[in-house]
Amino acid sequence: MVNIEVSQVATAFRARFGGNTGIASESLVVDGTPEQKERWLPLLASGRVTGCFALTEHEAGSDATALKTMALRTGDDFIITGKKCYITNAPIADLVTVFARTDPYSTGANGISAFLIERGTAGLSTPPAYRKLGQHGSPVGEVLLEQVRVPASAIIGGVEGQGFRTAMKTLNKQRINLAGLCVGPALRLVSEMVNRARTREQFGKSIGEFQLVQQMIAESNTEVHAARALVLETARKRDAGGDVTMEASMCKLFASEVCGKVADRALQVFGGGGYIADNVAERFYRDVRLFRLYEGTSQIHLVNIAKRTLAAADAGRAL
Ligand SMILES: Cc1cc2nc3c(=O)[nH]c(=O)nc-3n(C[C@H](O)[C@H](O)[C@H](O)COP(=O)(O)OP(=O)(O)OC[C@H]3O[C@@H](n4cnc5c(N)ncnc54)[C@H](O)[C@@H]3O)c2cc1C
Incomplete structure (x- = not known):
């Protein structure tokens, strides 16, 4: 939180x-x-x-x-x-x-x-x-x-x-933290997109009236809600003592990918101004790129989720 x-x-x-x-x-x-x-x-x-x-x-x-x-x-x-x-x-x-x-x-x-x-x-x-x-x-x-x-x-x-086991236990929790860290900028950027869409006018009306701009806002807001729900649900399960090894990977993968997509759309909604240094969309676009790289790249989390999903299926456990 x-x-x-x-x-x-x-x-x-x-x-x-x-x-x-x-x-x-x-x-x-x-x-x-x-x-x-x-x-x-x-x-x-x-x-x-x-x-x-x-x-x-x-x-x-x-x-x-x-x-x-x-x-x-x-x-x-x-x-x-x-x-x-x-x-x-x-x-x-x-x-x-x-x-x-x-x-x-x-x-x-x-x-x-x-x-x-x-x-x-x-x-x-x-x-x-x-x-x-x-x-x-x-x-x-x-x-x-x-x-x-x-x-x-x-x-x-x-x-x-015991060091490698210690590192993995540490990262297991940290991945939920990191997913929370991805939800924050995405939430902020949805509100920045809305503000920009309301105040910027082209063709005699605010750009928020164009349905293609609305699509970028709608997709972003939906994905941010989904990421936040996954992170909070996983955190609740961990707090209750559950094993969230696979879910932590899902949170990190999903929330960091969502954050990257939202940052890209936010920059698009800001137009050329979004590409200019020190614009809020420009800063977040650069800052959030890291989230798909550290504490396990997206590819490593995909591999991990697939391995655990297949193992659960083989053992007859719920996926
Ligand atoms: C700003 C920053 C801060 C960091 N902070 C820390 C820190 O505090 N402590 C720390 O220990 N580390 C830290 N890291 C390191 C980070 O965790 C690593 O960069 C990350 O794990 C990826 O390793 P790599 O850079 O060597 O990429 P590589 O492992 O060389 O990966 C390169 C590409 O190959 C892909 N790839 C690799 N293996 C597979 C596979 N099996 N299947 C599919 N694709 C694969 C990757 O997904 C990636 O796209 C930080 C990195 C950065 C950039």
Whole structure:
């Protein structure tokens, strides 16, 4: 609900605190030890500490299990070496959750652990933020790890080899948040389209009187209602303790695709003005493009939904 409200105004501002209350703390919420939770969660929730979630690498994007960052044990410590890319809030983070391979002989999802690493730890650095298409207020960058020494107590949950499961549990919830984050801009853009259609006149009447413009508004409003209903229904099911692994993927896929379509139509309703920098439609068009890419691309969610739908059918469960 908070994501739906805040993202109607600024998706970049949402990323500033939403990283903290979402992926940067959810690993601790789902798998942290009581000591880790007590130490970090109040600081993250209040914003006194900024966190980030560093999973992606150049060779490990959609297939995050291909990650190569290594954490080798020496006595009671681990020495971590690797490079993470495209990490939201990395340039300003005080606390980095790093996913690294603690079993050098493992492949895939096995042998990965999640480490909490504080800024200032020798060998950890974050280059300046990338230039990017949208969400300019949200810094995204790399995390470089060169022989970073951390104690074994920095592993989330204190258990080696559980990191990939922790990442998946974190993203599972986050996908519902992200879908809410897609509904907000779409709602805002429907109202911006209506305002524009009422006030802009061509051929002696407001453009809202043309049925082809009305079609863009009607399709957008219908899809936004459907996306919001799916997100809220899935959130209710999760709050009631249900397994929403497949529905979370559906929410992320559907809401991000709807948001992209609505942003495209909004720009169309604004005409040439919509293409000019700093117009509300132009900003949202750039800002929301990201939603179809991160936390699982649309293609990855389609693959996931198909796999789970087929498995449910094979097992005779409700689809
Ligand atoms: C601004 C921004 C912020 C980000 N923030 C974070 C963050 O905070 N933490 C973090 O860890 N990561 C973050 N990411 C990374 C993001 O999650 C990845 O970019 C995303 O998972 C896609 O990986 P990739 O970029 O390597 O694309 P690729 O995996 O190379 O995909 C390229 C294309 O191939 C398609 N494709 C790949 N595999 C398949 C398949 N099996 N079937 C069908 N199609 C497929 C994809 O759908 C896509 O269209 C961020 C990215 C961006 C751009």
